[in-house]
Amino acid sequence: MSKLSKLKADRRSILKAGTAAAGLLAMPSILMAEEKKPKEIIVRAWGGAWGDALKAGVADPFTAATGIKVRMDFTEDNEIKPKIWAAVDQGRVPPIHVNWDTTTNATISALRGATVDLSDLSNLKGLLPSAKPKGLEGYPLVNTYAYVYVCAYRPEAFPDGPPKSWNVLIDPKFKGRVALYDDGIGFNPISVLVGGGKLSDIPDHMEKGYEFYRKLKANKPLLGEDADFTTWFQKGEIDVACTISVNAREAQQKGINVKWTVPQEGCKVDTDGLWVPKGLPGNEEYWAKEFVNFALTREAQQKWCSLLGLPPVYPGIEPPKDLVGDPSYPTKPEDFKKLISIPSPVLVKNQPIWFAKFNEIFQG
């Protein structure tokens, strides 16, 4: 047998073997795409108007497109975090497939190495720059929209028009009828400005903010979570609050007379995002990423964010009719001038310190 014939035979064998190998290699992806769909994927979400919007805007259309059911897990975002971390550290399957999270919390999870890189998602192209997490390599999370911590108020309590300054929170007239988040989130940087400080004081010189908190404590504020604000407005417990516009809008949609404004000192603007925890079986991770990818499509972004009343990261989407020109729905550069954005790396490093100080003042 000549060397050539030997080569021919070998080449034929190699081609056969190669075809077989390619077939074998292709199998998992074929199965993954067509057959290895999980029965359901679990998405952690916030309840109330938040969960309803995700269901209608993303989860239901995703199920319609793929046949995969989406189950919402309403575990509090701070509570799911250590559960996922423990699962990842111990090599267990995490309790959820997709975490809808604040960018700060998601960044902390990324720093712990608990998140899957999403850089290969096809729908990342063309999104606004705010979709990219700051201070992190690649896309361990993807931001999906921005939101504003507005000054929500009951118009009956403000017959002369909306509050012009955050100082309204320390007005004795509203003693016991003002509310904040129970860790000060959304108000920590604003407290410095309303207390007489400058933006450059954040994060190293927060004392003026703490001084404002001490005055605020004397006004006996209520401290709670998202759902509490809607309830408090509904039950007439409060007149004014620093809360995310979504909660105020939800209260309004429930027929409660609530309005919101951006006072002269400004409001904090932040972002939420989606991320996929490490440790999922291959096919489930694939479909979890597909869910995130689906949430970044124009259609999903439009419906989800319109229901929330928040500006999405997909460019060119018009605001809902009731929010056109609303200061809590920034669309133009000048809209952002009154909004204070603190970069995620700064928040990650300083937020625990601010929370602790807030706690010290209000619990002390």
Added chain:
Amino acid sequence: MQSRNSKNIPASWKLLDLAERLLVTIWPARLNKYVGWGFLLPALLLVGILLIGLGYIIEYSFHELDLATYRLKAEYSLTNYHTFINRPVYLHILGRTMLASIIVTIITLILAFPYAYMLVRTRSAMMRKFLLIALFLPFFIGQVVRAYGWLIILGKQGFVNSILTSIGLPELDLIYNFQAIVFGLIQYMLPFAILLIIPAITSISEDFELASEGLGANWVSTFRHVVLPMAKPGLVGSFVVVFTLTMTDFAMPEILGGGTSDFIANAIYDSFFQISNPGLGAALSVLLVAIGSIIVTAIFYFAGTGTLGIRQKTR
């Protein structure tokens, strides 16, 4: 003959013989003195698992959080315990928790004792049924639901304030304060206390009370010198249970406190979940367990374990 006899033995007997032989193989007669321990084994295992968890918590408490990675640093340190001592807020919260525990325990026991006494001594079956239903009904309603119930009743536009404003009186701040938490806790703890006092009162024969009265004592003296001392095991048990449950309660301060009247359990929760610092949360947990254990030990030391019906060694 023998084989015919063995054929006549019912199958169930054979099974029992087999089971007996199996038992003798697994548990020979010489081990019979350990039967009691055998029954205790599951409980001991559970306590053991709890102790392993506590061991981990103690270990975590000696590691500081690294804010760059949000993981506990490998080296051991007392940073978390320094934080507890150096930040007055934690001492303040601990003080608030202890104060509430004492107030709730005392008021609960004062309210529980006559209820339990009435329930045991009443001659009316109807009254006994009513008291039993009133006692057990709250058990079907969870703590969180009950707390929300109080929000509806005591809120700004709640039942009480509606009545006050309807008769021209001003609204009162009845919730989101320390008093509301104490009120909610008393209502929550009352059934526990009553259930623990009932057996103690049941074990006091009515003859003692009749004898006391027969010897000229009025009801106050009988209560003070006969009923109360004899009911001491139930009272001490109730005290320990109500005090420790209050000291570790989370839901009532969370819901009825309005965010400004946290107990130590809320501070632990915040450390673990809100600021993602398991080291600090573990340190606070260790301190809570230590303080609780010291208090319970002190109660048993002064009241004596015999008050719970546990036999003490006699010389």
